[in-house]
């Protein structure tokens with residue numbers, strides 16, 4: 347008889363004992379002994395197991411080990427990816443002689459998605475970015491070559507990076523975000539993109555001018571964005587040059603409305619006009635409108651009329667000749683945004699000197715007329731830029747009825763084609779020619795009358811069909 351069986355027999359007798367306290371003691375001893383036997387068995391178990399099962403267990407263990415090392419390897423690769431994210435300067439000085447061409451000097455290593463007639467843009471992440479996100483770094487508001495961009499996979503964002511959720515609009519503007527016209531040119535392509543993408547709204551904007559950060563737009567532009575998207579825009583401020591910011595989804599525009607067909611531009615202006623009128627709560631009843639509204643939108647300072655009352659009188663006289671014509675004289679400098687929207691709603695003929703206030707023309711009903719005035723010297727020296735409101739009128743469905751160039755004005759000591767004269771002429775003021783203005787006004791009013799009689803023009807057409815962007 348083995349030692350173990352003798353022991354178990356004794357235990358059994360003990361358990362069978364009639365004394366309760368003894369029973370408990372026996373039970374404790376039994377449990378202790380069983381535990382001992384169990385632990386003895388577990389340590390020796392592999393040796394007692396059949397070889398096949400043993401092999402299987404060993405394999406399992408190995409695989410587990412491999413799995414762990416695989417994980418460490420992946421982590422190592424991720425760390426390397428993270429470290430290898432390379433930031434390039436936003437402004438590439440190698441292309442400073444052609445900053446606006448092709449890939450431009452802004453994010454010069456990347457190319458836009460260009461579909462004929464559509465807005466030129468870049469999207470991140472996308473197939474062409476190999477699903478990488480856009481990351482930006484730098485706080486410089488004076489030199490764009492000290493701000494940076496990089497692409498990174500979401501699993502391997504650069505060291506110290508933070509992730510901004512939602513949609514971010516990144517705008518490159520060669521000009522000024524304070525100026526109504528130039529700012530609008532920067533906004534238009536984003537709205538065009540939204541129109542084709544379920545009206546998706548940006549959570550924030552990042553503004554660059556020559557790669558330099560900007561943190562605000564002019565008030566009129568803020569209002570246009572607020573009206574269009576139903577929320578005030580947030581302009582991202584970068585605060586720490588060591589902390590990159592990556593974007594869950596980013597749309598980058600660097601060609602303004604370049605590449606967009608006239609049709610696409612008109613869609614955007616139709617939407618802006620309609621949204622602005624809703625935002626300002628302007629009712630669209632035809633009865634509240636004069637039959638023909640003629641508006642003199644005045645400037646103060648540079649490019650204002652030298653003799654306002656003389657100019658007003660000419661147009662007043664011509665307007666009086668036409669039944670139902672009403673003349674309004676307003677100053678752009680002290681109108682609120684909604685006053686401007688309302689004024690343009692009433693205007694069929696906008697009479698105004700060359701200047702940012704003319705940007706309001708996009709808010710008139712389609713097919714309305716614009717008459718523009720420029721000081722001496724601009725015709726020969728101001729370059730193509732002086733035509734922006736002719737383009738703006740065409741793109742928004744208006745009729746630009748011509749420009750009057752004042753033949754008299756500031757005296758320049760050089761010949762009047764010398765570029766140095768532009769600084770003399772730039773802020774010149776504008777005179778008048780009673781005969782010419784009268785004749786011109788009569789002719790434009792005549793055309794407006796004919797258009798109104800025909801009344802076949804499709805005005806203020808809103809593309810209700812565009813997903814989610816109805817107005």
Ligand SMILES: *[C@@H]1O[C@H](CO)[C@@H](O)[C@H](O)[C@H]1NC(C)=O
Nearest residue numbers: 459460461464469472473474
């Ligand atoms: C480019 O844009 C068009 C729509 O305009 C889109 O269908 C296409 O997928 C885009 N391509 C890339 C590479 O993003």
Ligand SMILES: *[C@@H]1O[C@H](CO)[C@@H](O)[C@H](O)[C@H]1NC(C)=O
Nearest residue numbers: 504505506586587588589590
């Ligand atoms: C990360 O941020 C810390 C603290 O601002 C800074 O000291 C460090 O240089 C940064 N690392 C990188 C790679 O930028």
Ligand SMILES: *[C@@H]1O[C@H](CO)[C@@H](O)[C@H](O)[C@H]1NC(C)=O
Nearest residue numbers: 652653654655656657659780
């Ligand atoms: C403005 O023009 C009117 C003529 O239309 C003239 O009588 C008046 O003197 C002019 N005012 C100035 C300040 O030149």
Ligand SMILES: *[C@@H]1O[C@H](CO)[C@@H](O)[C@H](O)[C@H]1NC(C)=O
Nearest residue numbers: 645646676677678679680681
């Ligand atoms: C608006 O500005 C013009 C020019 O500065 C001024 O003549 C006019 O009185 C102003 N109107 C109001 C309502 O402040």
Ligand SMILES: *[C@@H]1O[C@H](CO)[C@@H](O)[C@H](O)[C@H]1NC(C)=O
Nearest residue numbers: 608739740741743744745746
């Ligand atoms: C705009 O310009 C295009 C060509 O440049 C022309 O065909 C079109 O008639 C113009 N539209 C208006 C309203 O002037």
Ligand SMILES: *[C@@H]1O[C@H](CO)[C@@H](O)[C@H](O)[C@H]1NC(C)=O
Nearest residue numbers: 753778779780781782783785
């Ligand atoms: C005013 O315009 C008329 C008509 O175009 C022109 O004949 C006349 O020479 C102009 N007057 C001046 C002073 O420029």
